[in-house]
Amino acid sequence: MARFLARRLVQSLLLVFIIITINFFLLHLAPGDPLARYYHPDIAPETIELMREKLGLDRPLIEQYVKWIWSFARGDFGISLQYNRPVASLLAESIPNTLRLTAGALMLYIIIGVALGITSAVKRYSLFDRVSTVAALFVYSIPSFWLALMLILFFSLKLGLLPSSHMQSIGIEGAGHFAMFVDRLRHIVLPAFVLGVASAAAMARYMRGSMIDVLGEDYIRTARAKGLPDRKVFLKHAFRNALLPVVTIIGLSLPFLLGGSVVIEKIFSWPGMGRLTVDAIHARDYPVVLAVNFIVAVMVILGNLLADIGYACLDPRIVYTRVGESK
Amino acid sequence: MTALTDSGGNEPRGLWSAGWSRFRKNRFAVAGAVIVLSLYIVAILAPLLTPHDPIAHGDLPKTRYLSPRTGHPLGTDKFGRDVLARVLYGSRISLTISFLAVAISVIAGSLVGATAGYAGGIVDTVLMRIVDALMAIPRLFLLLTCIALFSRSVPLIIILLGATGWMATARLVRGQVLAIREQDFIKAAEALGAGRRRIMLRHLLPNTLTVIIVAATLRIGGIILAEASLSFLGLGVPSPIPSWGQMVFGGRDALLDAWWVSTFPGIAIAVTVIGYNLFGDGLRDAFDPKQGA
Numbered sequence: 017m018a019r020f021l022a023r024r025l026v027q028s029l030l031l032v033f034i035i036i037t038i039n040f041f042l043l044h045l046a047p048g049d050p051l052a053r054y055y056h057p058d059i060a061p062e063t064i065e066l067m068r069e070k071l072g073l074d075r076p077l078i079e080q081y082v083k084w085i086w087s088f089a090r091g092d093f094g095i096s097l098q099y100n101r102p103v104a105s106l107l108a109e110s111i112p113n114t115l116r117l118t119a120g121a122l123m124l125y126i127i128i129g130v131a132l133g134i135t136s137a138v139k140r141y142s143l144f145d146r147v148s149t150v151a152a153l154f155v156y157s158i159p160s161f162w163l164a165l166m167l168i169l170f171f172s173l174k175l176g177l178l179p180s181s182h183m184q185s186i187g188i189e190g191a192g193h194f195a196m197f198v199d200r201l202r203h204i205v206l207p208a209f210v211l212g213v214a215s216a217a218a219m220a221r222y223m224r225g226s227m228i229d230v231l232g233e234d235y236i237r238t239a240r241a242k243g244l245p246d247r248k249v250f251l252k253h254a255f256r257n258a259l260l261p262v263v264t265i266i267g268l269s270l271p272f273l274l275g276g277s278v279v280i281e282k283i284f285s286w287p288g289m290g291r292l293t294v295d296a297i298h299a300r301d302y303p304v305v306l307a308v309n310f311i312v313a314v315m316v317i318l319g320n321l322l323a324d325i326g327y328a329c330l331d332p333r334i335v336y337t338r339v340g341e342s343k
Numbered sequence: 344m345t346a347l348t349d350s351g352g353n354e355p356r357g358l359w360s361a362g363w364s365r366f367r368k369n370r371f372a373v374a375g376a377v378i379v380l381s382l383y384i385v386a387i388l389a390p391l392l393t394p395h396d397p398i399a400h401g402d403l404p405k406t407r408y409l410s411p412r413t414g415h416p417l418g419t420d421k422f423g424r425d426v427l428a429r430v431l432y433g434s435r436i437s438l439t440i441s442f443l444a445v446a447i448s449v450i451a452g453s454l455v456g457a458t459a460g461y462a463g464g465i466v467d468t469v470l471m472r473i474v475d476a477l478m479a480i481p482r483l484f485l486l487l488t489c490i491a492l493f494s495r496s497v498p499l500i501i502i503l504l505g506a507t508g509w510m511a512t513a514r515l516v517r518g519q520v521l522a523i524r525e526q527d528f529i530k531a532a533e534a535l536g537a538g539r540r541r542i543m544l545r546h547l548l549p550n551t552l553t554v555i556i557v558a559a560t561l562r563i564g565g566i567i568l569a570e571a572s573l574s575f576l577g578l579g580v581p582s583p584i585p586s587w588g589q590m591v592f593g594g595r596d597a598l599l600d601a602w603w604v605s606t607f608p609g610i611a612i613a614v615t616v617i618g619y620n621l622f623g624d625g626l627r628d629a630f631d632p633k634q635g636a
Binding site: 030031034035038042043045153154156157158159160161162165166168169173174271272274275276278279282293294296297298300301302305306308309312313316317320 | 472473475476477478479480481482483484485487488489490491492564568571572575576577578588591592594595598599602605606608609612613616617620621
């Protein structure tokens with residue numbers, strides 16, 4: 017186990033290194049001079065040359081590359097061109113908000129997906145199973161931004177039940193902890209639902225397949241033959257084993273959720289990383305875009321690592337060894 | 344192609360016709376195929392199906408935000424343009440972009456995957472680590488990064504959608520090639536003195552063709568959604584060209600008073616993606632039963 021962990025960690029670090037490299041070359045592919053926005057009749061060309069020297073842009077590419085890696089590794093992502101603030105501080109403000117939204121979506125989709133998947137598997141080929149199969153396909157195929165607008169139209173504009181944007185109401189801070197909690201909960205319901213619903217559909221399909229596989233196993237037949245009630249067989253014996261392969265899916269869904277958050281945050285004015293990115297692109301604020309890219313990639317790699325570890329911990333049958341290596 | 348039918352063993356009809364008959368028996372798959380086919384017909388015949396111009400502004404402000412009625416069955420938008428006309432012409436953009444982008448990503452992915460799988464060793468390791476790294480970045484972020492660096496245009500969107508989607512195909516093809524590489528007919532070709540290039544292009548890739556086609560069809564839906572998301576964010580197809588994603592975005596200002604502006608393009612996207620997904624699932628079940636879930 018320790019050996020497996022060490023190897024996965026080294027692999028993850030290697031991936032992070034490759035991603036920093038890709039980021040560096042992307043930036044250098046960009047057409048134009050990074051100092052072009054300082055060109056001005058009032059600014060002497062010598063001043064710009066001085067800046068170039070000071071920023072190290074006149075150094076050989078390989079030297080700039082080494083510097084780039086070193087600063088990224090220390091969490092120094094440069095200065096945002098748009099806000100003239102360190103990118104790291106912008107990230108520190110927006111990452112928790114994105115994580116909150118993603119966590120909400122994650123919880124929602126796991127609960128919905130697992131519940132639907134198990135019911136479908138237990139009542140296989142029933143009307144419920146068929147309807148949920150078709151619904152899953154439908155949900156998987158509709159654009160999230162459109163679903164978001166339709167839900168806003170219905171729940172916020174027509175019925176006035178839920179707020180359509182931002183994380184909390186203005187001036188709610190003074191209203192006490194409980195009121196604030198309820199207010200935030202009301203704000204997160206729509207965005208988290210839209211973000212998680214496609215994953216819930218995928219989850220339901222996987223859960224159904226996994227549960228059907230497990231229900232065909234001998235030990236389930238044994239449990240039934242012993243005379244255990246169906247409920248107990250399903251929940252105690254089948255469910256726990258069917259959950260195993262699904263754990264991996266949760267790890268793999270992370271890039272999907274983070275990618276989806278870009279659109280969702282923009283629609284619901286959620287002050288997270290996705291909105292930061294879109295605004296940065298409109299302003300051509302490269303340092304912010306590349307830093308977000310990097311952070312998201314690290315999150316995804318970390319998520320996969322945790323999923324692998326979780327899987328290994330949950331299933332004692334799994335022993336990670338290299339092919340050809342004896343145990 | 345011959346290798347394909349030969350390796351099918353004792354099957355008398357050949358893989359393609361057997362698969363085709365399986366496909367026809369699947370009602371959902373046929374429905375998907377019909378949807379996809381009709382979409383192409385609509386895209387081609389768009390000028391015949393509507394008298395309205397999708398780009399020119401209407402007689403403002405008289406024809407602005409008209410609700411659905413005769414003459415404008417789906418209403419008009421902020422600029423007095425007929426929503427139906429824009430939805431019909433919008434199919435051209437979605438279908439063209441998704442088809443070309445999938446072609447680019449599938450060709451690039453197949454070449455990388457086949458090279459990695461056939462060459463093995465250090466080439467394989469390096470290529471697959473790059474694939475891993477790129478796959479760790481969510482596609483939309485990868486797209487947005489590239490868009491930030493270049494100026495926007497339709498060809499750029501196509502290239503970027505293609506360039507950010509080849510990794511999964513590369514993995515898939517590599518796996519297939521690894522499985523086929525050790526089979527006898529490849530050894531026979533090698534013994535006959537065929538070069539690496541010839542073996543890869545003539546023997547390995549054709550044998551992974553069904554898997555590639557199925558994967559490509561299933562990927563088109565995702566590409567249409569990605570293009571729509573980009574356009575919705577105002578970072579996709581540039582403005583006057585009618586694109587479904589952009590039309591949904593355009594209706595955001597007047598959601599309550601003019602719900603039809605956002606609703607119908609969204610339905611068009613959903614129908615298209617559902618069509619491709621049904622079609623792709625059907626192809627997979629018919630031609631590649633092993634891959635089925």
